[in-house]
Amino acid sequence: MTRDEFLARIDEAYGYRVEGNVEAIRSMFAPDGIFRIGGGRLPLQGVLHAEPSAVAAISALIDNYVFKSVQRLGAIVEGNKAAVLSRAEIAPLNGPVHSVELFDLVTIGPDGRFTSFIQFIDAGFIATLARQ
Numbered sequence: 001m002t003r004d005e006f007l008a009r010i011d012e013a014y015g016y017r018v019e020g021n022v023e024a025i026r027s028m029f030a031p032d033g034i035f036r037i038g039g040g041r042l043p044l045q046g047v048l049h050a051e052p053s054a055v056a057a058i059s060a061l062i063d064n065y066v067f068k069s070v071q072r073l074g075a076i077v078e079g080n081k082a083a084v085l086s087r088a089e090i091a092p093l094n095g096p097v098h099s100v101e102l103f104d105l106v107t108i109g110p111d112g113r114f115t116s117f118i119q120f121i122d123a124g125f126i127a128t129l130a131r132q
Helices: 003-019 022-028 054-064 123-131
Strands: 029-037 065-078 081-092 098-108 114-121
Touching: 003 022, 003 065, 003 081, 003 098, 003 114, 022 029, 022 054, 029 054, 054 065, 098 123, 114 123
Parallel strands: 029 114
Antiparallel strands: 065 081, 081 098, 098 114
């Protein structure tokens, strides 16, 4: 997979996230693929702290947070690994929209499906939500 194909795959996943399309996201992950929010335990609704399947973790987030848009700002790709910085417009359900930076560490398998997707979220966003 080329660099551009890899990044297009990540962009496609975010497109499905904006749509709230869990089934499409499911198809992009390897059966044993993982998705998790990086860092310590976050005091936020919808962030699972056990090691659920990637789809379970993403479904919980989709149930609690709406992604309005995502724009990739930069990326480094080395082989089957990528580090991606993005800006997203995210709103808790029935809440205001926040502009948030995301940093993703992504690993992709030979079949083009994600084997690992670790997401780090803007600390300011987390602090704002924790106060609400």
